[in-house]
Amino acid sequence: MGKVSKRAASILYMKEHETLFSCPLCKAGMNVTDDGHIICGNLHSFDIAKQGYVNFMVKPATSMYSKSLFESRQEIINSGLYNPLQQTIAKHIGVEAQIILDTGCGEGSHLERICNLLKQDTVAVGIDISKEGIQSAAKFYDQRIWCVGDLSNSPYKEQSVDCILNILSPANYEEFGRLLKPNGKVIKVVPQSEYLKEIRKQAFANTEKENYSNDQTVQRFKEHFMNVSHERLTYTMPLSSYLVPKLLEMTPLGWHLQEDIRLTEITIDLDVLVGEYAR
Template sequence: MSALSKRAAGAVLMNNNIKLFACPICKESMRVHEQGRLECSMHHSFDIAKQGYINMLTHSAASKYSKDLFESRKAIIDSGMYDVLEGKIIELMAAAKTVLDTGCGEGSHLARIMAHREGIGIGIDIAKEGILAAARHYPEQIWCVGDLAKSPFAKTSFEAILNILSPANYEEFKRLLVPGGCVIKVVPQSGYLQELRAQLYADSAKETYSNEQTVERFRESFAEVMVERVTYKVPLASELVPALLEMTPMGWHKTEGTSITLREITIDVDVLVGKV
């Protein structure tokens, strides 16, 4: 950022897309005030951080996700492990130009997806550490610490909403979608990271996985639903194994002294596309 500080550059991005925002307290429209904060007509205000992101949480929120986890997640995504999946998402998004990534973490999926298209991406996550990393690495998009239960966005704002391996809020998704927009949710299928699952959970019920209930709830939430399975294997460099263990909840249950050896890993997911 040569001419502008990160705070000022973030403020410019937010100002250029201010119609996407609404006050999470009173739902009034917002404006950028003196390049330092977002403020609504009722004078509720939220500071733009020096790193360029905005914190719009209305309550304190503890996150179990650490800086190390987000660094590991970025390393894994940057390795290309999810390239095929991201390509499928780009295809399914068609020409969407306003994109919200819910549970965006450190922002790598959204940044990589938006690099291939025109438009603006906004990432939201309740974990401040993730948004800090996103703002540091990807200043071309807007990053927001927030909670969809008290959403900081205006209704009918987004042409596409992404929900990649993350909890969902379907009622809020439907409020935020423009007519004809879509929600793209990614959920694990039975073979997702199966090589890791087999070593961590051998001979236990956790060695197998079903997403049937999640898919059924998605079907119940949208009038038009398409489900596409994406399955492939990728080689895994030995130095990335610790990062994979750090970023996935499966790895958090690894007992001390357990040796994990992985030369390849399976990505096996259902990509759910919903329209209202």
């Protein structure tokens, strides 16, 4: 039997899960056609690309993230630097969740690695406004649903998702509330004061970028969700020299740095916020 093309495999997979989709233009339900279109009852149509993702953008958007930034991000994530974070998130997702949506998923490695840690089979869905990010995700990770789209106007049905991930990305809590099943969870990851402190200390000593507080973000999360747990995850890992330029490229902190930054280790300091949406 011949090899099934990436697009054909994605068409089959998305058809299997077509009840998940809702039109980003009119909110009607959608069907996946055998020839790879996702169409709503009002005939708004979005194509499954040959790389196996769908572009649901309804107006143009610019992104400050380039293809090479996502390549660096992928290399850093797959080096294991965020393994403790992924394990923490997997623990909070629990064994019940079936449909997991990563909002602002970038190049998809966190979602992929988190789902691989779970005991159950899941439907993993990633959305990002950056086409470069989603193209990279679709290139490397099969049997997932990768969508270019705006997380504030997402192409998914109301009450369709068990768990929303939101890792170092902007959020829209009204939209998250629309998407979550009753008692569904949101897991949001925000940087804490020591996050990548080795870069901050060398590059931004005595400037406002040296310090960072996430108090307002944490407060806003607590106002929107119930039974909120708040876990701080702090660790320092050695950094191989070949990863240093990748690390500097993957974060806006590292852009346009004039200084010669020396790094042999790097600190990860993140808050993991978990909340339930109550209807």
